[in-house]
Every structure is written in C-alpha cells, then in structure tokens.
Amino acid sequence: DAGVTQSPTHLIKTRGQQVTLRCSPKSGHDTVSWYQQALGQGPQFIFQYYEEEERQRGNFPDRFSGHQFPNYSSELNVNALLLGDSALYLCASSLGAGSVNSPLHFGNGTRLTVT
C-alpha cells in the first residue's frame, strides 16, 4: 500500500522563476493538503483540496496556487519565486475533508531552494 509520494525530492530555482510540485495521495484518500516547513519551524498550512476544489487556504499570497486532479493527485505551483520561499514543502493526504477521524499522512516532502 503506497503512502503519499511527492516529486521531485529536491529542486533548485532562481528568484522570479516558477515551480510545480507534485503529490500522489495515499491509496484510498481523497483530500490533499499542502504545508510549507521553513528550516527550524513547524509546518505552515498553505491550502487544502477536496473534490478538485480549494476548500481552505492559509495565510499565503496568490503566488501560491494548486490543483487537484480526478485521481486525487495534486500540484502546488509557486510563481515569481522569492528567496523566502526556500523550504520543505509537504503534501498530506486524508479521507474526507474536515474529518478528524482520518489523520494526515505526510509525504517526505520536496526541498525547494531558491537562489
């Protein structure tokens, strides 16, 4: 039973560029959430996708956007990259948006470095 898979594992980009990160949820899960984890900090919620729609958004600018596909996989897009966007980006999946009975299952993350 595959868990949450994220690609790529590492990425180096230049300021101003755009990046796309990908996530496949755990088998049986239909909800995908994205978190940003800066070095030495806890994960910060970016947004959640359920039924191919953004259901809730954290305090992140519009440069951060996403998409969920019919197979429940998801993409995170970041435009006009800033140095401060350097972080570990974590994808988490669960069953049923808003359900507390389905804990988040996290992938190993994508390490994004902006130079």
Added chain:
Amino acid sequence: AQSVAQPEDQVNVAEGNPLTVKCTYSVSGNPYLFWYVQYPNRGLQFLLKYITGDNLVKGSYGFEAEFNKSQTSFHLKKPSALVSDSALYFCAVRDMRARQLTFGSGTQLTVLP
C-alpha cells in the same frame, strides 16, 4: 484563532528513563489534538490523537499523551525512552470548524545511550 506552544526546543533524556515533551494549546471550543514525529529528511509520521473521551491517549511505538483541559495541555509521554526515539516532535491542534492543523515549532528529543 488556534495556536500551539511547545516551550522546549530541546529535550535530552537517558535511555530507559521516562520522557515528556510538553505542549499547550489555544483554540475556540473543543480541541482536536495530535502528535507527529519527524525524522531527518522525512515527512511527519502520525503518533496519536485526542478527539474526545479518555484523557489518556495511547499511540504508536509506546507513546501516550495526556489531555488536560484545565491546563490546556497535551503532553507527550513514554515510560522508557529508546535511542531510536530521538527525533523532532510536533504537537498540532485544530478546532471543530477548521480544516487545517496548526503545528507547534517542534521539540528535538535526544535520547542518550
């Protein structure tokens, strides 16, 4: 707004001794509380959760946590620490309306042989 505080950046304990990692929270209404563990260069792994019911919650790898409503705390505990328990531990909270978890800043646990 919901928030979590983990007052200790670092906890050191000798192998075989009991360990406690502290967490306090702030939330409107009843809290849903979680503990996750993160190993180097890995994602977060779920340990345990408190939704309702018994204040003492048992989770994976022998860990347990005690919910204390009056002190708004949810401390993680283990009776006998292992060197392999050394990792970064995160407490998280959400309220009934929110969809997202709010995480603390993490506590680095080091178990010394």
